[in-house]
Amino acid sequence: MSLELFDTHAHLHVPEFDGDRAEMMARARQAGVTRMLTIGTEVPTSRAAIALAEAEPDVWATVGVHPHDAADADAGVLTEIERLAGGPRVVAVGEIGLDFFRDLSPRDVQERVFRHLIGLARRVRKPVVVHCRDAHAEVLAILGEEGASEVGGIMHCFSGDVEIARRCLDLGLLVSLAGPVTYPNARALPDVARFVPADRLVIETDCPFLPPQGYRGKRNEPAYLALTAARVAELRGEPLEEFARRASDNARRLLRLG
Ligand SMILES: [Zn+2]
Numbered sequence: 001m002s003l004e005l006f007d008t009h010a011h012l013h014v015p016e017f018d019g020d021r022a023e024m025m026a027r028a029r030q031a032g033v034t035r036m037l038t039i040g041t042e043v044p045t046s047r048a049a050i051a052l053a054e055a056e057p058d059v060w061a062t063v064g065v066h067p068h069d070a071a072d073a074d075a076g077v078l079t080e081i082e083r084l085a086g087g088p089r090v091v092a093v094g095e096i097g098l099d100f101f102r103d104l105s106p107r108d109v110q111e112r113v114f115r116h117l118i119g120l121a122r123r124v125r126k127p128v129v130v131h132c133r134d135a136h137a138e139v140l141a142i143l144g145e146e147g148a149s150e151v152g153g154i155m156h157c158f159s160g161d162v163e164i165a166r167r168c169l170d171l172g173l174l175v176s177l178a179g180p181v182t183y184p185n186a187r188a189l190p191d192v193a194r195f196v197p198a199d200r201l202v203i204e205t206d207c208p209f210l211p212p213q214g215y216r217g218k219r220n221e222p223a224y225l226a227l228t229a230a231r232v233a234e235l236r237g238e239p240l241e242e243f244a245r246r247a248s249d250n251a252r253r254l255l256r257l258g
């Protein structure tokens with residue numbers, strides 16, 4: 001069995017990759033990454049994500065407004081995101097959510113935009129990709145109130161504990177583990193990696209951010225997903241190829257990719 005990895009959260013279209021995007025993508029494919037989801041964070045990056053997905057057969061796009069950018073999300077921005085969300089290469093709405101760690105947008109504005117974009121996801125019938133930092137209680141409450149389970153989604157770069165993972169699963173979300181699960185001080189994440197059922201777990205790089213152990217302090221890229229996959233498979237006591245294939249299947253099922 002060959003390695004089949006799905007990077008469910010990457011920012012492939014960002015300027016950090018402008019100098020070597022083709023080589024970066026080649027390294028990803030070489031490492032067994034057969035599918036990638038490139039994630040928009042406001043209007044220009046959502047457009048860039050779509051453009052890349054239209055050019056690369058193994059890349060799909062999301063469109064959304066990151067909580068950091070919520071303060072700029074006026075009616076025109078939200079209308080344009082809704083228009084882009086209907087595109088054929090757009091398979092999810094995100095990243096959306098709350099970030100009470102950096103608080104780059106006022107919290108009430110983050111919440112309003114998050115609620116609006118869950119509604120948008122329901123209108124276009126596509127799942128959500130959720131960003132959550134230091135706001136688990138609020139994010140889980142809003143996902144429940146806005147009926148996100150109707151479309152499902154991914155809790156990206158999961159940073160909670162087993163109890164929070166259980167609540168994400170109850171809401172119908174997949175749990176996505178990123179580079180931090182490989183860190184020696186990963187705290188609750190190894191337990192989460194063992195706890196989440198095999199049909200609800202996916203993995204991601206969140207590149208160019210959050211490189212796994214061994215590349216910390218450097219630019220992250222999809223080829224390094226193999227390290228995160230190996231660590232999660234090890235924690236679960238599963239063969240790497242088997243784990244990787246099932247995590248890919250989980251993402252494909254949610255995103256309705258053949
Ligand atoms: Zn994020």
Ligand SMILES: [Zn+2]
Nearest residue numbers: 009039095206
């Ligand atoms: Zn991201």
